[in-house]
Amino acid sequence: AQTKVGATLRADQPGAVIQPEVYGQFAEHLGRGIYEGVWVGEDSPIPNIKGYRKDVVEALKALKVPVVRWPGGCFADDYHWRDGIGPRDKRPVRVNVLWGGVEEPNSFGTHEFMDFAELIGTKTYLAGNVGAGTPQEMGQWLEYLTSDTKSTIANERRANGRDKPWKVDFFGVGNENWGCGGQMTAEHYTNLYRNFAEFVRAPRGNRPVKVASGANAQDYNWTEVLMKGAAKNMNALSLHYYVIPTGDWGKKGSATVFDEQAWGDTLVQAEKMEELVSKHSAIMDKYDPDKKVGLYVDEWGVWYDVEPGTEPGFLYQQNTMRDAMVAATTLNIFHKHADRVRLAAIAQMVNVLQAMILTDKDKMVLTPTYWVFDLYKPFQGATFLPLEIDAPQYTIGKSSVPAVTATAGKGTDGLVHLALTNVDPNKTATISVKLTGLSAKTAKGRVLTGPEMSSRNTFEKPDAVKPVEFKGATIKGDVLTATLPAKSVVVLDLN
Numbered sequence: 001a002q003t004k005v006g007a008t009l010r011a012d013q014p015g016a017v018i019q020p021e022v023y024g025q026f027a028e029h030l031g032r033g034i035y036e037g038v039w040v041g042e043d044s045p046i047p048n049i050k051g052y053r054k055d056v057v058e059a060l061k062a063l064k065v066p067v068v069r070w071p072g073g074c075f076a077d078d079y080h081w082r083d084g085i086g087p088r089d090k091r092p093v094r095v096n097v098l099w100g101g102v103e104e105p106n107s108f109g110t111h112e113f114m115d116f117a118e119l120i121g122t123k124t125y126l127a128g129n130v131g132a133g134t135p136q137e138m139g140q141w142l143e144y145l146t147s148d149t150k151s152t153i154a155n156e157r158r159a160n161g162r163d164k165p166w167k168v169d170f171f172g173v174g175n176e177n178w179g180c181g182g183q184m185t186a187e188h189y190t191n192l193y194r195n196f197a198e199f200v201r202a203p204r205g206n207r208p209v210k211v212a213s214g215a216n217a218q219d220y221n222w223t224e225v226l227m228k229g230a231a232k233n234m235n236a237l238s239l240h241y242y243v244i245p246t247g248d249w250g251k252k253g254s255a256t257v258f259d260e261q262a263w264g265d266t267l268v269q270a271e272k273m274e275e276l277v278s279k280h281s282a283i284m285d286k287y288d289p290d291k292k293v294g295l296y297v298d299e300w301g302v303w304y305d306v307e308p309g310t311e312p313g314f315l316y317q318q319n320t321m322r323d324a325m326v327a328a329t330t331l332n333i334f335h336k337h338a339d340r341v342r343l344a345a346i347a348q349m350v351n352v353l354q355a356m357i358l359t360d361k362d363k364m365v366l367t368p369t370y371w372v373f374d375l376y377k378p379f380q381g382a383t384f385l386p387l388e389i390d391a392p393q394y395t396i397g398k399s400s401v402p403a404v405t406a407t408a409g410k411g412t413d414g415l416v417h418l419a420l421t422n423v424d425p426n427k428t429a430t431i432s433v434k435l436t437g438l439s440a441k442t443a444k445g446r447v448l449t450g451p452e453m454s455s456r457n458t459f460e461k462p463d464a465v466k467p468v469e470f471k472g473a474t475i476k477g478d479v480l481t482a483t484l485p486a487k488s489v490v491v492l493d494l495n
């Protein structure tokens, strides 16, 4: 069975630049996300570079991660930065009340995160504590991080081993303050935001982008109130949206054991990102017609029930071809909204929710989601090119989504890149793309697919799902034709 799709690429009508930061990642003190996932300590038998596990560092470097958000999440509004500085053996042990009630040794703190960011070559996005903190605490954290003076706080940083100030690229004023970040109303948070944000002070040339803590999914009132009351005080506003395949937080479904109905239902939930981003953007347009304020989807991804036998508070889940489809679908939506969506962070980087990387002691696997991010690397910093597509629906039960989605961009390498996703798990799709405003002769690239909807990489078979060369595309005259395998993501370079 085969799907036929027609499309037109308009290379002569360039849109906004797809900011590299749309490919950002979120890393929270949650489960094995930081401890074991990134940080094992210098004395660990697991090969490490100054305490950071070597395999994970190399995998992240290869992915060109543009930005990492830390330390939360919910953890951020319960985190006091002073707990995480100074000699490691003297740092206080706290209880991570949010995630499993486990001991938080604070051995990964400000220095460890900022140095990690330098090690993997990524921008830094810190989330500050509004829920249980004070403006003074937030202001002093910024001083500790960025001051080049001889102030007592800057000298404390030096005494702790860091002479030069770090670059703080983005600073979030709280996280989910409608929920775990303080159970606030939009009005209350708006006032607090203005207050706290005023103390996010840093020297000229090292001022972070100030990010207000945004809405949960379709809470449009939150965006409305924040934009009305504080648009002038912020550089960006966040949005969080998680795909829950069943739509029921109490029973989200398994990451690996699922049928085709669950596949379709998951994709429908993923498609909702389009409506969410459009509607939040429309509200922002009312108060900020010049689009000065970015919309940062700084938590997104699929959230399943945890893997059987694992600690429920650790949010550890496997990752399959279904997650690869969600990742590609979502990134395609972000590209379309590149004028407003200027940063996004998938939840999360290692061992938590829709992870890029899974570890088990000294073993590591790269997930299908990792490979989608790898395929999409040429879109970091590319200029969006409109692509009209006329695809039939893929339908299962009451769930229906376009069978094929596509996105295009002119990369910083000068080439046009085309990403094509066929979400139908049963049918190949042949797409004919009329190329306008560009003359290309070859279309080469890679494809990610797997034999099953639940194909995945395991510690026993780490390379079961991996991109391979794609040989199914040709260009004749001004028409590119590609035959996409069922459930596949293809990224092509046009030359």
Ligand code: AHR
Residues within 6 Å of the ligand: 028, 072, 073, 074, 075, 175, 176, 299, 347, 348, 353
């Ligand atoms: O990513 C897990 C949690 O999801 C984060 O801590 C929180 O911000 C969100 O609810």
